[in-house]
Amino acid sequence: MKRIYYVLFVVIITFISIECRKEFSGENAFPGQGSIQSSPIRATLQGNIVDENDQPAEGVVVSVGTKAATTNSHGYFRIVDASLDKNASLVTAEQPGYFKAYRTFSATSGVNQVVIKLIKKALTGTISAATGGSVALVNGSKVSLNANGVVDANGIAYTGNVNVYVAYINPVSNDIGKKIPGSFMADDKNNKRVVLSSYGMLAVDLESSAGEKLQVASNSTATLTVPIPTSISSSAPASIGLWYIDEQTGIWKEQGMAQKNGSNYVGSVKHFSYWNCDSPLPAISFSATFVTSANIPLANTYVVIKPNTSDSANGYAHGYTDSLGQISGLIPANVNLTMAIYDQCGSMVFSKDIGPFSVNTDLGAIIISNSANYITTIKGKLLSCGNTPVTHGYATIYFNNFVYNVNVNDMGEFVTNIMSCYGTPGDFQILGVDETAQQQGTLATFTVSSQVVDAGNIMACGTSSAQYINYNVDGVDHIISNNANDSFYCYTSAGVNLFNTYDSYITGYHAPDNISLYFSGDKVAGVYPVNFMSVLNYTWTGLAKPFNITLTSFPQVIGDYYEGNFSGSFVDSTALTITHNINCSFRIRKNN
Numbered sequence: 001m002k003r004i005y006y007v008l009f010v011v012i013i014t015f016i017s018i019e020c021r022k023e024f025s026g027e028n029a030f031p032g033q034g035s036i037q038s039s040p041i042r043a044t045l046q047g048n049i050v051d052e053n054d055q056p057a058e059g060v061v062v063s064v065g066t067k068a069a070t071t072n073s074h075g076y077f078r079i080v081d082a083s084l085d086k087n088a089s090l091v092t093a094e095q096p097g098y099f100k101a102y103r104t105f106s107a108t109s110g111v112n113q114v115v116i117k118l119i120k121k122a123l124t125g126t127i128s129a130a131t132g133g134s135v136a137l138v139n140g141s142k143v144s145l146n147a148n149g150v151v152d153a154n155g156i157a158y159t160g161n162v163n164v165y166v167a168y169i170n171p172v173s174n175d176i177g178k179k180i181p182g183s184f185m186a187d188d189k190n191n192k193r194v195v196l197s198s199y200g201m202l203a204v205d206l207e208s209s210a211g212e213k214l215q216v217a218s219n220s221t222a223t224l225t226v227p228i229p230t231s232i233s234s235s236a237p238a239s240i241g242l243w244y245i246d247e248q249t250g251i252w253k254e255q256g257m258a259q260k261n262g263s264n265y266v267g268s269v270k271h272f273s274y275w276n277c278d279s280p281l282p283a284i285s286f287s288a289t290f291v292t293s294a295n296i297p298l299a300n301t302y303v304v305i306k307p308n309t310s311d312s313a314n315g316y317a318h319g320y321t322d323s324l325g326q327i328s329g330l331i332p333a334n335v336n337l338t339m340a341i342y343d344q345c346g347s348m349v350f351s352k353d354i355g356p357f358s359v360n361t362d363l364g365a366i367i368i369s370n371s372a373n374y375i376t377t378i379k380g381k382l383l384s385c386g387n388t389p390v391t392h393g394y395a396t397i398y399f400n401n402f403v404y405n406v407n408v409n410d411m412g413e414f415v416t417n418i419m420s421c422y423g424t425p426g427d428f429q430i431l432g433v434d435e436t437a438q439q440q441g442t443l444a445t446f447t448v449s450s451q452v453v454d455a456g457n458i459m460a461c462g463t464s465s466a467q468y469i470n471y472n473v474d475g476v477d478h479i480i481s482n483n484a485n486d487s488f489y490c491y492t493s494a495g496v497n498l499f500n501t502y503d504s505y506i507t508g509y510h511a512p513d514n515i516s517l518y519f520s521g522d523k524v525a526g527v528y529p530v531n532f533m534s535v536l537n538y539t540w541t542g543l544a545k546p547f548n549i550t551l552t553s554f555p556q557v558i559g560d561y562y563e564g565n566f567s568g569s570f571v572d573s574t575a576l577t578i579t580h581n582i583n584c585s586f587r588i589r590k591n592n
Contacts, residue, residue: 039086041107046078047114048401049093049101050178056401057118058493059503060095068516070505072491074401080487081511084112086328088185090250097121099167099203102274104182104250106329110322111405113300117178119203124166129214130159140264141168142225143204149220150206153213162214165205169274171198172229174346177304177318181245181274184316185330186252188241194280195330196243196252198316199236200226200265204272221268226277228263235309236260237279242267245274252276287328288363290321292375292417297325298368300402301341301419305331308338308353323405334358344400345421349374376448379415380455382408382432385439389413390460392436398558399428420448431559432460438482440465443559463559469508471515471584473536480508480515490562490588492523503531506562506588512537515584517549517566525554530566535582544569544579555590563587 045064049057049071056075061068065083084107091114093101098118105114124143125135132147143166150158169179181203184196202224206214216222228236242256258267258277265277286305290298298321305317317331331337337355340348368375378397382390389412397404399418406414420426426448432441441459467488469480480486492504502523507516515535521528530547547570553563567583 037087041084041086041109042081043084043107043109044078044080044111045082045084045089045091045107045114046076046111046403047091047116048075049077049095050075050115050117051098052118052120054117054175057095060093060118063092063094064089067487067509067514069489069507070491073493074398074403076401076403078403078487078489080509088249088251090182090248091116092250093118099165099205099274100247102182102245102247102250104185105319108322108324108326108328110297110299110324110326112322113320115178115302115320117175119167119169119179121165121167121203121205124164127162127164128160129162135164135166136225137166137168139168140225140227141166141202142223143202144223144225145216146220146222149217149222150214151217152208153215155218157217158208158214161209163207163209165203165207167203168227169201169203170229171200171316172231176316177302180316180318181276182250182252184252186243186254186278186280187246188280189254193283193330195283195317195332196276196278197281199228199232199240199277199279201274201276202226203274206272216269216271218270221270222272223266223268224258224275225261226258226265226267226275228260228265228277230263233263236265240265240277240279242269243276243278244269244271245276247273252278254280282333283330284333284357285328285360286331286357286363287326287361289365290325290327290368291365292377293367293369294415296377296415296417297321297323298375298417298419299323299325299404301325303327304340304342305337305354307332307335309336331357341419343374343419343421344402347421349419374419375451376418376420377415377452378418378428378430378446378455379413379452380430380458382412382414382434382460383457384434384437385461390432390434390436393432393434393460395458396431396433397428398431400426429558430455430458432458433465434460435465435482437461438464438466440559443557463561465589467561467588469506469515469584469586469588471535471582473582474580478510478513478515478536480510480513483510486510488588490590492590504562506586508586508588519549523554523556525551525564527551530568533570535570538570538572538574538580542571542573542576544571558590560590561587562590 049060051057058073060071062077067079069077069079071077089107091103093116099121101116127133129150132145134144136142152158186196238260243252246253258265301321334356340351384390394407395414406416408414429443429445431443439461487509489507492502501520505518517533519528519530527550547568549566551564565585569579
């Protein structure tokens with residue numbers, strides 16, 4: 001069922017009918033009473049990355065397991081057949097100028113949706129490693145280093161100037177669901193899975209003047225001062241645990257204590273990462289499926305559940321339903337809770353008090369009234385080149401930077417519900433794809449002018465929808481195709497270079513085969529030098545220049561195709577004396 005970043009929630013609207021509710025138990029079923037084991041699942045992951053201004057972040061590298069994708073101009077990414085986990089899946093997002101982002105969620109069988117807001121990485125101040133010192137933000141957040149207390153990446157004492165980057169993360173801010181590193185899921189010092197009640201967080205990075213990563217020396221510590229939000233200061237304990245993000249799992253780990261000093265927490269840490277001042281809470285596993293009264297899943301909908309006391313951010317739970325309307329994860333146990341649903345503009349459109357829950361709970365299907373005026377229903381019918389219903393295909397809907405892929409039924413009909421911005425009309429686009437005939441239509445634009453938008457007949461005809469990357473390495477053929485387990489991703493963005501050209505990215509995956517590359521140039525067909533290539537399990541693939549790619553077709557609109565070929569030689573970092581040869585042809589749909 002759908003993951004929820006750290007924990008999941010329910011969503012309810014005008015009218016709710018709970019068809020089924022059951023309690024469940026078993027190994028690892030009650031996270032607060034024991035550690036969680038892995039529960040692997042393979043499913044599709046998609047999502048959106050935004051910058052500090054909530055604008056789509058383009059060119060962000062998003063990774064899950066062994067797969068990676070890069071966001072397009074809508075901040076959108078999609079990874080097919082990703083290796084996920086029902087208890088805790090980790091997604092990372094990296095972009096120059098920002099702290100590395102982590103998101104942990106409980107994966108489901110549908111298309112999992114995540115949204116991550118990047119945290120700007122700005123220089124806070126400089127400290128001499130030899131003498132030590134402090135840097136501070138205007139809100140009172142402070143990082144203090146001891147004299148001779150810093151080492152480089154190899155553990156060697158560093159004596160130069162230390163550039164310190166600090167960002168404060170407010171646990172009661174409206175955007176905490178997008179910004180939270182990992183989630184509020186954690187393992188305490190006894191390796192028990194718990195939910196955290198946060199009273200303030202810091203992101204900290206240390207770098208040399210040359211940009212080299214630095215850390216606290218093993219025989220030293222650093223001191224953090226973390227402001228406590230005024231709205232929850234009355235419930236802040238005198239002493240509180242310190243927790244850091246495990247960069248391998250995205251789970252918070254308990255290490256050390258902080259003491260309350262006025263309106264701040266002050267504590268010592270042994271290394272730098274994200275740090276969180278938290279009290280652990282018992283938790284229960286929660287799951288539910290949200291559908292309308294017409295039994296249509298409410299997909300990609302942001303829901304929140306948290307304790308309903310006015311001065312507490314304890315156990316904040318948040319996430320998005322998957323393509324099937326499913327959610328699952330951890331929520332606080334034994335407390336009164338408030339559930340809320342938010343539209344795509346961040347406005348709360350519904351809330352309801354629920355709980356408390358003392359045991360793991362599956363609410364089954366929750367029916368949400370179609371009459372809710374913040375739900376937009378989009379429907380239509382795909383027709384083939386023979387003007388007959390498409391029986392095996394899908395409609396791709398682009399709306400507010402979100403992407404919805406909706407399968408058709410035996411009559412060629414598709415329908416989905418979208419939590420749009422309350423009271424705000426907007427445009428959306430539909431692309432119809434006939435998987436049987438491998439045909440697609442052209443992108444059609446519609447306006448949300450009513451609660452139900454009937455797009456009518458959408459032609460899935462006119463252009464071949466076949467996609468492939470066929471490549472040969474040292475005489476061995478590798479094929480990535482429209483197979484359901486294969487994935488492609490291509491897009492072009494404005495390049496960050498001196499020549500005002502564009503960067504284009506091409507990636508493909510067919511377990512265990514994979515290939516990715518990028519090149520710079522104009523947005524027209526032509527021959528361009530390849531900047532980087534990764535293929536199969538070769539590491540640090542060095543290209544023998546010249547290594548060019550020929551684009552016979554360069555797409556100008558969403559739905560058109562990159563078509564071309566390339567060939568050349570490369571060496572692998574593990575065997576620099578061995579030259580490998582590759583040739584490749586490709587045809588991949590433009591994703592942005």
